[in-house]
Amino acid sequence: MPLAEHLRELRNRLAKAVLGIVVVAVVAAFYNKQIMDFLASPVPQCPSRDLSQSHGGNCAVLLFGNLMSPFTTIVKVCLLVGVTFSAPIWLYQLWAFLAPGLHKNEKKYTVAFVSTAVPLFLAGAYLAYLIMPTSMKVLLSVTPDSAANTLALDDILDFSVRMILVFGLAFELPLLLVMLNLVGILSGRSMAKAWRGVVMGVFVFGAVATPSTDPFGMCILAVPIIILYFGAVGFSMLNDKRREARNPDRLLSDDEAAPLDLTPHSIESEPMESSPGQSRQPAGYDDAT
Secondary structure, three states: OOHHHHHHHHHHHHHHHHHHHHHHHHHHHOOHHHHHHHHHOOOOEOOOOOOOOOOOOOOEEEEOOOOOHHHHHHHHHHHHHHHHHOHHHHHHHHHHHHHHHOOOOOOOHHHHHHHHHHHHHHHHHHHHHHHHHHHHHHHHOOOOOOOOOEEEHHHHHHHHHHHHHHHHHHOOHHHHHHHHHHOOOOOHHHHHHOHHHHHHHHHHHHHHHOOOOOHHHHHHHHHHHHHHHHHHHHHHHHHHHHHHHOOOOOOOOOOOOOOOOOOOOOOOOOOOOOOOOOOOOOOOOOOOO
16 A cells, blocks of 8 residues: 555554543543542551541551542543553554554464453553552551651552553563564564563663562562563464474575576477568567568
């Protein structure tokens, strides 16, 4: 397709993905209180809301900072739910945009991609929700006994949103590597050679991207990604071996030409049929010159 057609296709795919997110977000708006209570539940809340009482770093009191905070917080939470639960829609639109560039035998991976990407994203989001109570306790534990923790509820929900999105999207990185291998861009051998840099980069990514900024959250994010990375390396190397087994020229080096049959063969000369008014040429001539 020309460039304008590709841009039009991209626009249509993005519109469908955004529409799916908006529809799920509108449905989530009707259950915003239950969702907000669910996201705020990892915070160890103090039994008393009296700010004059000091509980140290054992708990915190949640409150809104300004008049617009409840509305903006509800919008953020609904968008989070929309992005999370509409993942099958926008992941399919992403793959459908890339699928026309693949061969027919490669398009069969569409269903496998979507069916793998959605559980990985949900697994990362669920892992983030599991470790949030521990991360919050670690961060609150440095509070002296003479002080009280008063946390803005919109900040807590923003923290939860970022944790869930970071963990969910980070779990998609190994799947992206597998996609690049399936289309022939990245080989499993090159992925295996770069494992040291990848491990270091994953830990750095975990330290920067994790909103909790504590070593516990960084390790919890980095370790599963590294395990998934080595799983992607193993899958890619097996796929490369399968691809090489089907290549008849796999034993040739990059600088070696494939064997060609250069044996000369005799060509039988055939007389040309002359058109009316043209003299008949002897056999073997291919034109009237």
